Amino acid sequence: MRLAFTVATLAAAAAIVSVFFAARRRKQHKFASSSCYLHSEQKPQCAFKRVVADNSYAPFKHLSNDENASNSHPFEAEITALLKNPQPEIDLGTEMVDLEMKDSYVWVHTEMQLKELVDVLSEERFFAVDTEQHSLRSFLGFTALVQISTQEEDYLVDTIALHDFMAILRPVFANPSICKVFHGADNDILWLQRDFHIYVVNLFDTSKACEVLSKPQKSLAYLLETYCGVTTNKLLQREDWRQRPLSEEMVHYARTDAHYLLYIANCLINELKQLDIENSCSEDKFHFVLEASRRSNMICLQLFTKEIDASPGESSALSLFSRQASSHGFPSISNETQIQIIVRQLCAWRDLMARIHDESLKYVLSDQAIVALASKPSASHTEIYKTIAQTDINMKMGLSSFIPSPSPVVCSHLNDLRHLLANKLVNDDIYSMILQKCLGQNGSCPLSIFNYALLVNSNLRPTLVHKQPGPKNPKQYSRKASRDLFVQKFSCKSPVYHNCRIYANDGRLLCYCDQRKLEWYLSRDLAKLVDEEPPAIMLLFEPKGRPEDEGNDFYIQSKKNICVGCGEGNHYLRYRIIPSCYRIHFPEHLKSHRSHDIVLLCVDCHEVAHAAAEKYKRKIAVEFGIPLYLRRVVHPGQGADEQIEERGVSPLQLRTAAMALLRHGPRMPVNRREELTEIVRRYYGGRDISDEDLERALQVGMTPHERRRFEKKSGFSFKHSTESTATMPEQDNHADDFGNSTLASDITVNGSVSAALHGNTITVETSDYDENSDTAVNVDNSCLSRRHANGHSDLSYPLNDEKSTRAEHNSKLSLLGHGPHGKQVVDHLLKEYGEDGIREFCQRWRKVFVDAVNPRFLPAGWDVKHSGRRDFGEFSVYNPDKRAAAVGRE
16 A cells, blocks of 8 residues: 555655656756847847937937027038038147157046046147947947047047946047047047947048048058058958957057058148149149048038838838849749738837847847748748858858857747748737737846837838738728839839949049949049949049039039938939939039039938929919920811810820720710710710720820830720820910910921911821931930921920911920920020029929928038139030031031
């Protein structure tokens, strides 16, 4: 009995223990990834008590003062003053005799030391600055070290230990009487704003001085070796600058970048002064020192912005799609759409994980691993682990070789990743679910100053794209889907601005351009390559004019590929501030190679700008008495009597009715068919119509491009040649505004639309078109051109008086668009006010754009009052004198 009891007790205990461990194993399996690695790993930035830029989707807020809004530059007035009235000289003192770097330096790591440094710098007239960044283990990156050198001492500021006290340096960096010397300050300026709200005022950038001097290279390594005989190991730039203490090699590298910078700047300024002396006797009043100062201070006007996607990870996904499409496509072509959906989800998950854990995207999960995982949606934990590890081993190079694979983020959230791949994380709001699981009350990840705002500002998050959307509001989803489709179809597929540089043969910067333009000059031996990164060429001939001579500083500034309105950098479209219906009719020398009024806008800002432009067009139409649209068309066979006005129909109505009758006439209800037939009959004067008449009516006012596009889209092919007429009314008793000009002489050619004025009606006659005819140039890319019998080109399309004359009208100018309206407006401006009228007209449109969009990220040098003036060389095809001479010879 005792033995049996003992055995039973042991069996029961074993069963209980077995059940306990089985439950524990199930629980461990279920929450294998619930313990976040951040609980055991403390990163240096965790010690920060406050940050200026967190990882949320909220826009970055700049330092504001009493006079400036939070999104404008707080020191714009001071910087602008330096640009308008630069200091007559930048004098860094006599050449340094003792160039050798001493062993001693000051390591600044306490608040007291930082205040003492500020006292020292406040007494200086100039000092050199450099920064070291860390980006691998941080989502936005942060400044890990700031190097400051005076003529007497080198200071290394530990910005990790002093992160919360760095604001002490703000007054010194913003003091316009103290010159700060940087090399390649474009990024440093933004990083100091991002981390400490430090804004630099009065800058001298040795890189910009190299540009003005046309140095063969402008890297700091080149300058150190050329002027100081010092070589540096640039690989140290990739070291982990968070580590404390820094190695001796890293300290030496950090000191070198700032220590010699004052001496190098002094040498460059002396060279600039020498050029000014040599240039003083010439008619060219270019000042090299002032130009270097001006270009340097233009950098100070830059403002840091967060790059926020339309949905989490959207830009990464689009970049992956583009790279895969241009290489070899996705692994499984048969299921490519499903793979793309998974890629979007993985990119969104990676983006959220990077923000929550304050890690870089490439640290969390590489792009190559995302593509590999997307082709294995049903992978197990082990397969996911092996796939990521093997992919990263194949792709490892440089800095990525120090990244563990899979990353601790993936290992901590492996279950979530598997469920995401297996389509088990479907929810109405995956974003909120992930946030709650990671940062909620029972979340697995620790809260920090970097990710806390993700919860607080969750209403500012972008919408996450779901794999299986099930929106509660179909109209809302339809609008979003339409927007996404618009972005995918019409947004720029590659960067617009390459920021390649073109220099004149005297070394002065002419403009920034794209890579293709550089290759054009190089392929024709018209220029030589002077820099490779970023590319730059020097012309081998003397160009006509200089941008600064023409007051066009805009063209010698680098530009960012972001929306000028809100700073969106993941998608953008080109937007023409001056509507094309007007600009295409400008004289060539006022529009050729002029990109000042073409800016980048995101879809949302584009919609706002377009709505404002359409509203202002209507105002222009009333002001000039020129309707935006052709109001009525009629067949010329009706004669020139008053009944034409009664019988005329809208060209849009005519086209719609003819289209419907040709496609669906026999299947239509009788009443609807009769209603549409009556519209077409009114066009033909009330007579009976045939299918041939319908085809002709369909083509009234249709350009060859519209015809080809229509045939391709609808599969409809015109069977009959057309020879019909149309009329459009005169501009509502406003003919006197144009001086009662007469139309051109009567002539009709193949593919043209000829017009005749009968009282208050212009009759437009169409005939078979010839795509090779030079009668007109497409409205999208050039001006209207009408050839007369004598070979001269007539660009006028004015109104007429009571006389009845005939004129040729451009067949490639759609009667449904604003082209005829724009042509008449421009002609009137040129006739009454000349080119000054065009410039004032452009300024009005720029003001409309600024008032509507309130752009905060316009390129430096952009101005509402931009003159648009440009000088063309003797042999330029855009030279007005040459064009006039060519016309005279004809």
